[in-house]
Amino acid sequence: RKAEAGPTNLSAPIQLRKNICTHCSVGCTVVAEVQNGVWVGQEPGWDSPINRGTHCAKGASVRELVHGDRRIKYPMKLVNGEWQRITWDQAINEIGDKLGAVRAKSGAYSVFWLGSAKFSNEGAYLYRKLAAFWGTNSVDHQARICHSTTVAGVANTWGYGAQTNSYNDIRNSKTIIIMGGNPAEAHPVSLQHVLTGKEINRANLFVIDPRFTRTAAHSTEYVRIRPGTDIPVMWGMLHHIFKNGWEDKDFLAKRVFGMDEVRKEVEKWTPEEVERVSGVPGEQLKRVAETFAKQKPSTLIWCMGATQKTVGTANVRAYCNLLLATGNVGSAGTGANIFRGHCNVQGATDLGLDVTTLPLYYGLVEGGWRHWSRVWEVEYDWLQARFDEVPAKAGRNARTRKQNMETPGIPTTRWFDAALMPADDVDQRDNIKAMMVFGHGGNTVTRMPDVAKGLEKLDLLVIADPHPTTFAIHGNRKNDTYLLPICTQFECSGSRTASNRSVQWGEKVVEPIFESKDDYEVLYRLAEKLGFADRMFKNIKVEGKRPVPEDVLREINRGGWSTGYCGQSPERLKSHMARQGDFDLVTLRAKDGPNSGDYYGLPWPCWGKPEVKHPGTHILYNTNLNVRDGGGTFRPRFGLEHQGKTLLAEGSFSLGSELTDGYPEFTFGIFKRLGWDSLLTEQELATIQRIGGNNVDAVSWANDLSGGIQRVCLEKGVVPYGNGKARSLAWNLPDPVPVHREPIYSPRPDLVAKYPTLPDARQFRLPNAGASVQKAGIERNIPRDFPIVLTSGRLVEYEGGGEETRSNKWLAELQQDMFVEINPADASAQGIVDGGWVWVEGPDYKAKAKVKALVTERVAKGVAFMPFHFGGWFQGVDERKKYPKGTDPIVLGEPVNGVTTYGYDPVTGMQETKVTLCRIVKAA
Amino acid sequence: MKLVSLFPLRAAFFGLFGAILLAVSAPAPAAAQIVNPTAQAVQEDKLLRQLHHLEGRISIPDQKASVLIQPAGREWREFHNTTVFWTGAISILGILAALLVFYAVRGRIAIDSGPSGKTMTRFNGFERFIHWMTAGTFIVLGITGLNVAFGKYLLLPLIGAEAFTTFSQLGKYAHNYLAFPFMIGVVFMFLAWVKENIPNAVDVAWLKAGGGLFVKGAHPPAKKFNAGQKLIFWSVILGGVALSISGVILLFPFYATGMAEMQLAQIVHGIVGGVIVAIMIAHIYIGSVGMEGAFDAMGSGEVDVNWAKEHHSLWVKEEAEKGKVPGAAAAVPAE
Amino acid sequence: MARMKFLCDADRCIECNACVTACKNEHEVPWGINRRRVVTINDGKPGERSVSMACMHCTDAPCAAVCPVDCFYTTADAVVLHSKDLCIGCGYCFYACPFGAPQYPKVGNFGSRGKMDKCTYCAGGPEADNSSAEYAKYGANRLAEGKLPICAEMCSTKALLAGDGAMIATIYKERVLKRGYGSGAWGWKVAYKETITV
């Protein structure tokens, strides 16, 4: 089935179908023109308040995805190094049998389930559910290598790990800092809002980045920093703010806990020390700090420059502290505008494709498991029995099934270590032996030479993706490798959550092309083969073998109280998509029409059952609005007090609240104390009693399946999760107040001595040997032999590992060669010319990449940048022939992760992709 | 020259280049330097005043595309549509008019002493082959070339757009392919005839006498080629080389050249083409209808001895010495 | 009738290439033919600006003036179009064009470029509006459908403006007044012999 464009045949009927761009998190509406089941053209989606008809290069060419010249056309398997066509039935049978064998031999945890931020919410949810039914928490997705540190850092500060405001709301800002993000390339349509805001408000737009990015080109001031020095820069700014009393004292008193601890750390960061470490002059930083603190509202935008670090979580927490100190959270034009990554990375994160939690942040605690077992209507004990027991190993205690069920799994960044390390080092029954990859590139995780070895060790590798991905060609696998053709989100329907938490429903544009199937059906078939389809799809309608996404969403609604995923019924979402034009560009609120009063896409939290018609929450923690209108407060998640000081808000509450001070989260017990239990209906009471059993008082807003508690909270104008203070001090993290720590491979041994990384420790079932590696590096004199800091990131034309976008001829034409940006001074020292071939050599594995030189002042002397979207070459060798015939992307090139090195954030296992060392030499 | 008078020039020089340097390579943003990229943005009108074209970076491999604006395109259009057009038109029309007048006044130049009936060899088969290969391809090249320059004014209105395109397209193919035999021809002509075409004192006298063209019965002496023919020869050689070089550049656009070179090549080609065509019209006239007996030199290769004596007396002498002139005794070496 | 023009507000353009791929996608423009492209001046340096450029549909179009087969024509909307049936691929319009707009498929041997292709302002060609023949040679004819060029409509930041010259000049003027800076109406002087003064 091929889709050719042609003249729009005006005599034949044309259907317009609305879906959402499947690339980045902006969530641009795509309007497809369909004739006779063929996608013939693309029109601007004028009505979308997010993109107002516009796109970037990727969105404007998504029709090519469904043209699918280079997609996997039918299931295949690798037999003695040759790709053979097989049927779907054969594929599912063989995969199921092999999974069973691995499970029998090594346990459930020996299978690593890698999911995708490309899934719809429904797909992500089913994948997480499938992993739970399989009996593992080793289920992960791109957020690990993307914003995991944001989620951890931000959630540990004020409650939820998400963008607080929206792209649109930036139009209200007077001062904007973009630090560690290059939205001109990574979130191009967001720049429509940023630049319009800059123009209308004559706003200050600071870009703080080691590279003079395309975003920086549009700033009013550019601040160049040395990669990996975000905390010194933040503390440097706060230093000026505290010294001059520019902080928002009222906000701090009412809504923030523990800023004094931050002050102590900040005092150490004098302008001189900041400049010594980061390279930023004190005067410049003072100006930025003063503007940010005084010309309000101010917002801080960040992305991968902050997160992809061994200090990622700490970075993010430092960023939050700048916002808190200046009172820039919880109102229009302010906030942590965290630009998320893939099209549905927010939703996939929310729905628990994560080694540390069940869907919607219920965690892995027994309460969470019991909540979901009630929603799923499966016995908790049955679920528990699916998990392995872990024997005592290497001095560590044994774990029961229950304990194992409540222990985080192995993250994406480390699965190959779990496959390669001695079994004793891996804190579970056995090594990883099999991997299921749904929608994830193979060139996007660091240390690719080790990944290759890990892949070679596996008994089974399944790649379920529209494209083969570099997983299909990396390493030297000869057998037991399967390719399952999955269709794109344009060939199925479902909802996806944009960066700003708006949930958008995408319509199916055309039927899946070739033999491809959607994720839903493949997951159903797998569950069926594995023997738990009946249980898993107990309350979900299945047509043929395809679960109905609307029904999946209804199940999410039934369980999604904790995050306010309960109000976004498929009907409401579809109505929003149909009437996008009713929503205001800046407030995102519908002025009239059937969705009048709603915020576009019912950004979560959207409290209560759909019938309650909560409008969603455009701006989180916004006390200027009634919670019924999307108002909120900081979420008290960490107890009610710490070291004798209250963690509840003081004298601050959301507009119209019946409680005019801080308050904890609502439980039935508290309802009784307030006398609000009488406001619950009989049915609601019955449900609460059924859930509570002999501890009814503990039933809370988050697990009350009746929605009664949330309904009454809305009536009373109180926020279901409570009204607390944001935490400047997060005592449960390795560095409760962020502390600067040099990258594992730093060019400054002097600073490593003063600011070393955290000591080695075990995390996520594995050792994190960061400190040893850092020390060994200095001893090996790496800064001398590899003097250039290597950072990596995005090009507007390609996405992620790039398999989809490098197969798109409209995009591939625009970037035909992998390259490294190198400063003219470094280039001329090596006799390197613009456009010439060079080797970029890494400090480990004798790693090297052959790429073209792009000589530019965009990077400072001593810094080099490479895009990470290339693959198909490895260490100088073109591996095109290893792709199944006809599926090789148009453009191939060296993956930067063939050169990147060791380094993991202690809180989330985030990899270090933004700072390592290299040397660059001329290639023949 | 006094220093004062040098100064403004120099200031202008540095001013201009300084500005260009500033615009093209703004200083490197060292960490310590405060930059406001909005305020420092380039201004189109300023750049355009300083630079002959605006160029930047582009990610596609087609480096031509990195030129954003080349106002020179408009200048080239002027050149092409006016200079090339009028040089060609005036040269060709001028020559045609001159020949008409010449013919009207002088008529056909006859062999004054009448044909002798005896012939001598002027050009061997190989030479004639070269000549006609070159001449034939030149004529097609000229016609098709002129079609490109003038066709849309002359031919298009007569035969209509479709037919004109068909003709022009065929003409273009012809022009492209016949260029090669033409170039080979020019090379061989050069090798074959260069020895006899080196200018000498005889030519001066010949020219002073106007080649005898304007006076009946006047026959200034000449060797194998008279000065007029030498002029033709060198026009063909030099013009041919110019057309070949510029033509080859046009044939392989942008292989080794940029826009400016392409535009220059085109202008050279157009102007030289027009002028050479005009010159060759005169040659053709003389070589055919203009002079009795001349055509035979390239037709059969045998010319009437009387014709030869009249126009190339010194050559006849040389040939006679070699015994190659019937009726003339071979020179007997002095003993 | 409107006098159609393009204006790329370089202070908004972020080199996202949406305009480029939108054009490709709309008209199925083959690899190697770039009806629109984005050029970055001062790349990587302060003052960097990107400009998206295609055929500007010039006043007194140089391409038309030099075409040996006279295959250009200007529509009532002042859009400069040409006939591929008549074009002989000589390349002259490319030498004359101040904006590098004409493009050529490489067909056959040396020198024989195929039929020239360039931005049509999404207005097709001489064939019947929205016929398959028109689509095959020139791509979609959005103007005939009452729509504007897709490149401008899809521009991520609304940097690229298309429409009646007077109207887009007004929009641009207002922007510059509001924000206090503007790098100019790139190409206007050369294409239209006029510019926008604010």
Ligand SMILES: Nc1nc2c(c(=O)[nH]1)N[C@H]1C(S)=C(S)[C@@H](COP(=O)(O)OP(=O)(O)OC[C@H]3O[C@@H](n4cnc5c(=O)[nH]c(N)nc54)[C@H](O)[C@@H]3O)O[C@H]1N2
């Ligand atoms: N075109 C395109 N768009 C995308 C994607 C894509 O692949 N292609 N991916 C999507 C995804 S998954 C994501 S997560 C986002 C990512 O979007 P971004 O994070 O905006 O993109 P990056 O280019 O990875 O990195 C941003 C910047 O971080 C800077 N940086 C590097 N080191 C440091 C440092 O130590 N400190 C600071 N402050 N900055 C530093 C880099 O110079 C770079 O300019 O983009 C999304 N959008």
Ligand SMILES: Nc1nc2c(c(=O)[nH]1)N[C@H]1C(S)=C(S)[C@@H](COP(=O)(O)OP(=O)(O)OC[C@H]3O[C@@H](n4cnc5c(=O)[nH]c(N)nc54)[C@H](O)[C@@H]3O)O[C@H]1N2
């Ligand atoms: N060095 C370096 N490495 C990095 C980064 C960096 O900046 N530098 N950035 C990191 C970041 S932030 C991220 S998010 C990752 C991104 O890295 P990846 O997520 O690996 O990137 P993609 O190639 O976009 O992978 C998505 C895959 O999903 C497939 N897909 C698309 N739609 C569907 C669908 O509906 N169902 C299924 N099953 N599959 C689908 C696509 O074909 C594609 O293969 O890379 C990380 N790696």
Ligand code: HEM
């Ligand atoms: C129908 C067209 C032509 C005719 C009838 C013609 C005829 C002649 C004749 C008769 C001669 C010999 C003159 C002599 O006896 O010395 C000659 C010579 C020559 N012809 Fe042509 N010619 C023609 C076209 C051309 C063309 C197109 C070219 C150039 C490309 C050319 C280049 C020369 C040269 C270089 C010579 C030798 C030098 C000279 O005699 O002037 N001829 N031609």
Ligand code: HEM
């Ligand atoms: C000697 C005889 C030649 C003459 C009289 C001649 C004449 C011309 C003329 C008048 C034009 C049109 C110029 C304009 O409109 O501005 C032209 C175009 C051209 N000529 Fe020639 N030319 C000759 C030889 C050559 C040669 C030897 C080559 C190549 C090696 C060549 C290649 C071209 C090309 C590529 C064009 C561009 C037009 C097109 O593509 O058809 N020409 N020539």
Ligand code: SF4
């Ligand atoms: S990639 Fe992002 S910005 Fe570009 S069209 Fe898609 S959603 Fe919009």
Ligand code: SF4
């Ligand atoms: S931009 Fe070039 S192609 Fe377009 S009208 Fe002007 S000269 Fe002709």
Ligand code: SF4
């Ligand atoms: S390439 Fe075609 S359109 Fe351009 S000048 Fe030549 S014939 Fe005319």
Ligand code: SF4
């Ligand atoms: S107007 Fe149409 S043809 Fe021209 S560049 Fe834009 S999209 Fe392409």
Ligand code: SF4
């Ligand atoms: S779409 Fe707009 S912002 Fe993007 S490159 Fe084109 S003109 Fe510039």
Ligand SMILES: [Mo]
């Ligand atoms: Mo990401």
